[in-house]
Amino acid sequence: MTKKENLLKGFVKENPLFVSVLGMCPSLAVTTSLENAIGMGIGVFFVLVLSNLIISLIMSNEKLAELVKPVRIPVYIVVIATLVTIVEMFMHAFLYDLYLSLGVFIPLIVVNCIILGRAEAFASSNKPVDSVLDGVGMALGFTGAIAIISIFREFLGAGSITIWGSLSINLSFIFDFLGMEPIAMFVQPVGAFLSFGLILAGITAIGNKRAEKLAKGVKANG
Amino acid sequence: MNNGLKAGLVLLILGIICGTLLATVNYLTADYIAANEAGAQFNALKEFYFDVEDDNYDSYELTDLYGLEKRDLEDDTVDSIFILRNKDNNDIEALGYLVSANGYSGDAPIQMLIVVNSDMTIQGYSVVSHKETTGFGADIVSNDFNIDIISDLSGFDSVSGVTFTSDGILECFNIVSQRANGDFGGGLDD
Numbered sequence: 001m002t003k004k005e006n007l008l009k010g011f012v013k014e015n016p017l018f019v020s021v022l023g024m025c026p027s028l029a030v031t032t033s034l035e036n037a038i039g040m041g042i043g044v045f046f047v048l049v050l051s052n053l054i055i056s057l058i059m060s061n062e063k064l065a066e067l068v069k070p071v072r073i074p075v076y077i078v079v080i081a082t083l084v085t086i087v088e089m090f091m092h093a094f095l096y097d098l099y100l101s102l103g104v105f106i107p108l109i110v111v112n113c114i115i116l117g118r119a120e121a122f123a124s125s126n127k128p129v130d131s132v133l134d135g136v137g138m139a140l141g142f143t144g145a146i147a148i149i150s151i152f153r154e155f156l157g158a159g160s161i162t163i164w165g166s167l168s169i170n171l172s173f174i175f176d177f178l179g180m181e182p183i184a185m186f187v188q189p190v191g192a193f194l195s196f197g198l199i200l201a202g203i204t205a206i207g208n209k210r211a212e213k214l215a216k217g218v219k220a221n222g
Numbered sequence: 223m224n225n226g227l228k229a230g231l232v233l234l235i236l237g238i239i240c241g242t243l244l245a246t247v248n249y250l251t252a253d254y255i256a257a258n259e260a261g262a263q264f265n266a267l268k269e270f271y272f273d274v275e276d277d278n279y280d281s282y283e284l285t286d287l288y289g290l291e292k293r294d295l296e297d298d299t300v301d302s303i304f305i306l307r308n309k310d311n312n313d314i315e316a317l318g319y320l321v322s323a324n325g326y327s328g329d330a331p332i333q334m335l336i337v338v339n340s341d342m343t344i345q346g347y348s349v350v351s352h353k354e355t356t357g358f359g360a361d362i363v364s365n366d367f368n369i370d371i372i373s374d375l376s377g378f379d380s381v382s383g384v385t386f387t388s389d390g391i392l393e394c395f396n397i398v399s400q401r402a403n404g405d406f407g408g409g410l411d412d
Contacts, residue, residue: 071229075236082240086247093254096262100351 006130010137017145018203022113026105027146028192033162037150039098041143043091043106047083048115048142049135052123054079056131059124076119077110084109097165114142153195157186262350266335267304267318270346288315293410299323299397301333305410315340317405320350323393332387334394338372338402349391369395372402 001009016022023044030036055076059065068075088106091099099106109115118138123131154161159172159182175182185191264284272282284290289307304318316339322331337345347367368379375395401409 067228067232070225071233074233078233078236078240082244085244089244089247089251089255093251093258096258 001130003130003133006133007137010134010139010141011144012141014138015141015145016114016117016138017142018200020114020117021200022117023142024196026108026112027142027149028189028196030102030105031146031150031153031192031195032157032187033154034147034150035098035162035164036101037146038143038164039091039095039102040105040109040146041139043084043087043102043109044112044114044142045136045139046087047080047109048118048139049132050083051076051080051115051119052131052135053128054083055119055123056126056128060127072124073116073120076116080115080119081110114138149192149195149199152199153186153191156183156195157188157191158182158184259351263302263304263320263335266348266350267337269348270337300401303405303410304335304337313340314406314410316345317402317410319398319402321394321397323390323397332390332394334391336372336394336398338398338406340406342371342373342402342406344370344372347395367391367395372399375399 010016012019014020017024017027026040030040058068058075059072084107087109088099091102091106118134122134126134151161155171159175160168160170162168172182183191186195268282268284271284271287272279276282284306287306287309289309289312291305291307292302293305294302300319300321302320304320305314306316306318307313308315316337318335318337320333320335322333324331332349333351334347335350336347339345347369366379368377369375370377372395375392378392378395
């Protein structure tokens, strides 16, 4: 796999949320606004890239890898927990509003399946540069996916999209035009599952159509 | 060497490295974190006396109106008391209680600032920090709990669906209710 493929596979082809369906719990919980999704994405980005790099560095050294292998999962967890705590401290110190907004979901990044999954499935058996590219691609893919869910939920549930702080787009005129109120259910937990299901169904339908077209093309060419 | 011992040593060394790294980051960020926490407390207090929507809000200083003193307490529930004295006669005009109680999140309490005037009316209240579930328990921070006088909590309106968080908030009011009268009556001078 080329470096470019390593980077890009997380965007669509192996998107951690929409294809692998990993890291659902924090994803559904924080997608009440785009701002929360971006904040979560920033946190996951740093943790995923750095954990992939550190774990790959450890595992690419043969002697070190041999020592670590029997206890590799606890080692991964210690590394990830340390990185998450560092991210939490920095957010608490320098991004206080975001820290308050994300609340309990920052420490929960420790148990986000995407991070542990990439450490075990990719970083432990690939070179550091490839692992960093994989982390960047997966984190961006994850951020994009939760951004899509949050835009969908916030628009339908609140009639606006909060980009960052006081910067937001008010789309309530669409609801005024339709003569209805925003559907508050979409910013509630039930709306998270509903939104995720609808988006996933849409993506699957598009994927099926493309596969169908591809199959027809192959048949026509003989 | 025994494999189990080797594994233990690996984890011990990793723990020491990670612990040192965390101690360093803590050393670098502790002052900023403390400043943020203090800033949030003073901002919450300021909001009760000035209109946030006012264009000049940022230029108002609480200390222009009151002699302001923060007293930290060695108490499980009341973290600090802000004492606001009338600058003319030095009487206590209001007390701001920074109180904590457990909500839904077991590992971090809800911390509230409740400001009580000397006539026992509530000037305002605000959730200063919490770790309740985002978008659920957290929505309660801007809720009106229908309490105007600290000595009468019978009208407390809890919010359905977030029972534990509501209980935590009521507990904060209870703590203040139990001690406000004594504090205004000279209890703080002890």
